[in-house]
Amino acid sequence: MKYVGAIYRPPSEAYSLIIQATIGCNHNRCTFCGSYRDKSFAIRSIEEIREDLEDARQMGPVERVFLADGDALCIPQRRLKEILSEVNRYIPSVQRIGIYSNAKNILKKSVQDLQELHALRLGIIYLGLETGDGQLLEKICKGATYEQMVEAARRVKEAGIALSVTVLLGIGGIEGSERHARETARILTDMDPDYVGALSLILVPGTPLHKDFAEGRFRLPDPFGLINELRIMIGESSFTHCVFRSNHASNYLPVKATLPRDKEAILAAIDSVLRSRDQARLRPEFLRAL
Ligand code: SF4
Numbered sequence: 001m002k003y004v005g006a007i008y009r010p011p012s013e014a015y016s017l018i019i020q021a022t023i024g025c026n027h028n029r030c031t032f033c034g035s036y037r038d039k040s041f042a043i044r045s046i047e048e049i050r051e052d053l054e055d056a057r058q059m060g061p062v063e064r065v066f067l068a069d070g071d072a073l074c075i076p077q078r079r080l081k082e083i084l085s086e087v088n089r090y091i092p093s094v095q096r097i098g099i100y101s102n103a104k105n106i107l108k109k110s111v112q113d114l115q116e117l118h119a120l121r122l123g124i125i126y127l128g129l130e131t132g133d134g135q136l137l138e139k140i141c142k143g144a145t146y147e148q149m150v151e152a153a154r155r156v157k158e159a160g161i162a163l164s165v166t167v168l169l170g171i172g173g174i175e176g177s178e179r180h181a182r183e184t185a186r187i188l189t190d191m192d193p194d195y196v197g198a199l200s201l202i203l204v205p206g207t208p209l210h211k212d213f214a215e216g217r218f219r220l221p222d223p224f225g226l227i228n229e230l231r232i233m234i235g236e237s238s239f240t241h242c243v244f245r246s247n248h249a250s251n252y253l254p255v256k257a258t259l260p261r262d263k264e265a266i267l268a269a270i271d272s273v274l275r276s277r278d279q280a281r282l283r284p285e286f287l288r289a290l
Contacts, residue, residue, distance in 0.1 A: 001055050002048070005039050009066050010126050010164065010197065011248055013098055016064035017056050017091070020044060021083055025070025027102055029141040030130075031212075032171060034204030036070050043075055049083055053090035061093040073101035073125065077113050084120035096123035103127060103144035103152035114159030124162040126197075127152060131171055132187030133180045140171060140209070146187055153191035163193040167233065169226040169251070170201035174219040181229040185236035192239055198246040200226050202289075223252040223282055224274060230255070231270045234263065249289045252282040 004023045009016065024039030056062060065087055075083065087094060099122060106127065109117075127149075131137060134146045144152070156163045165188065172180030188196060201220065203210045212218035221229070230246055230253065239259045244266075247254040253273055257266040273281050 001052050006035070007068050008035055008070070009068060010098070010100075010166075011245075012164070012195075012197075013064065013066040016066040016098065017059070017062045018066050018068050019049060019052055019056070019087065020069060021049060021067040021072040021075060021080075022069050026074045027071055027104065027143050029143065030128075031140045031208040032130075032168070032201060032204070034207045034210075037206060039069070043079065046079070046082060046086065050086060050090070053086060057090050062091050063093060063095045064098070065091065065094050065096075066098045068100075070100055071102055071105055072099050073109070074105040077109065077116070081116060081120060084117060084122060088121060094121055097121045098124040098126065100126045100128070101152075102142070103129075103149045106152035106155060107144075107148060109155070111155050111158045114155055114161060118159050118161050122161060124164055125156050126164045126166065127156070127193075129165045129184075129187065129191070130168040131180050132183035132185070133172060133176065134183070136172055136176060136180055136183075146183075149187060150190045153193060157192070162195070163191070164195035164197060165191060165193040166197045166199060168199055168201050169229045169246075170220050172229075174221050174225065177221050177225055177229055178232070181232035182236060184229075185233045188233065188237040189239070193242060196233075196242055196244045197248060198230055198233065198244070198251065199248045200246075200250040200252065202250050223279070224277055226251075227253050227270060227274060227282075231267065231274065234259070234270070235267055249283075249287070254283065 003020055022043050024036040024041040026041045028036055129149055167184050203213050242259045244259050245256045255266055
């Protein structure tokens, strides 16, 4: 397998075969994100992808495949269908293919396009939402409005593809913390995803947001401020059926809840941590990572 640069994948794809379909992110403008700043965006050729799939075939049965890098759903429909077909041909044991996308690129696909991808085993889309606060979405250059995020979610779900949404604790700073949390709870209710992954903001040197932080224009909430945001997001949202996790390594308090079933229990556990303000109950700083 050949990988160009650092590879990122969601925690739930830890055991998946990673196929790098694109290099970098074609948006690459989010002010907090340093993941792909050193990569020039490119779509890998089908020949290179076939070589990787040939290598993967030697590894034995694989059930899950994740298409990296940052936003591989941006690949034009015909090429993406060709890639998915090749994954199915080389790895007939594959049960589910996952991919990252931002809302802008989901909205370039119709429901029918997404259904075609689903028929080729695209089973889950990881959508970086970060926040439901419309002004904050603009400020962090996310490239989509509240309404566009909701419409992107609708298309994915209508196509029968599982939707996993990522939100970012701390992205509103201290001043915007409560609004960020409440608006995120509101948009999560409107999007009604199958999964939510909450990450905590880690400021990455070289990003515009880190510059704001270094020059005093952005202040990050303390660990309990971040957990309070998590509490509001869970407490004020409402889902049909959602697995809500904050088990990413960036978080101070890992939680995993099936909502609405576990809502009261998980809120009680979070409240207990917030009341105690006991640092010993949090993930130590040196264990946190992106
Ligand atoms: S957060 Fe996602 S869409 Fe934004 S720059 Fe990073 S990889 Fe690209």
